[in-house]
Amino acid sequence: MKNFSTPVLVVAVALVDGEGRILLQRRRRGSEHGGLWEFPGGKVEPGESPQGAAVREIEEELGLRLEAARLEPVSFASDIDVPEPPRRSYVILLYTCRLWDGVPECRDGEAIAWFRGEEIAELPMPPLDYPLAEALLEKNANSRLPTPEVPPSGGLPTRP
Numbered sequence: 491m492k493n494f495s496t497p498v499l500v501v502a503v504a505l506v507d508g509e510g511r512i513l514l515q516r517r518r519r520g521s522e523h524g525g526l527w528e529f530p531g532g533k534v535e536p537g538e539s540p541q542g543a544a545v546r547e548i549e550e551e552l553g554l555r556l557e558a559a560r561l562e563p564v565s566f567a568s569d570i571d572v573p574e575p576p577r578r579s580y581v582i583l584l585y586t587c588r589l590w591d592g593v594p595e596c597r598d599g600e601a602i603a604w605f606r607g608e609e610i611a612e613l614p615m616p617p618l619d620y621p622l623a624e625a626l627l628e629k630n631a632n633s634r635l636p637t638p639e640v641p642p643s644g645g646l647p648t649r650p
């Protein structure tokens with residue numbers, strides 16, 4: 491039974507600075523999810539790869555240049571319920587990126603700001619961003635674990 495239109499593919503990028511803060515953008519009021527905080531990004535256009543779309547959107551929205559190879563996949567989220575028209579259903583792919591060229595400018599949203607993990611939990615966001623943010627924070631927490639040293643014997647590395 492067909493009761494769900496083909497979802498629109500959206501890419502989103504969590505830029506993470508040297509202090510582990512994450513850049514979020516507040517959508518303009520009057521648009522879908524207006525006034526809510528989300529990851530910069532947008533729809534993948536026909537003929538584009540997800541990474542190519544992410545690079546383009548970050549340049550358009552923030553004026554930053556980044557390399558597709560620097561994008562690390564974090565998680566994805568998709569609508570479960572049939573959305574009310576005119577809302578469309580989305581699949582959102584979240585990447586993280588720690589290296590870019592330039593200083594972020596707010597070119598598209600209402601505002602941009604850097605947030606710590608615990609602050610993100612308090613922000614009003616579109617529904618699909620809550621599981622994405624959770625996956626991101628989990629990944630960030632794990633990436634802070636010390637890198638295990640490989641013992642000279644070549645045996646399995648151990649964590650302290």
Ligand SMILES: Nc1nc2c([nH]c(=O)n2[C@@H]2O[C@H](COP(=O)(O)OP(=O)(O)OP(=O)(O)O)[C@@H](O)[C@H]2O)c(=O)[nH]1
Nearest residue numbers: 500501502522523528529530531532533580616618619
């Ligand atoms: N960029 C982005 N969009 C998201 C996120 N979460 C989420 O639900 N969306 C929704 O995905 C939809 C498409 O994103 P968009 O409007 O930014 O796409 P776009 O830049 O291509 O816009 P356009 O259609 O005006 O060209 C919007 O309804 C947006 O609210 C997110 O974290 N980042």
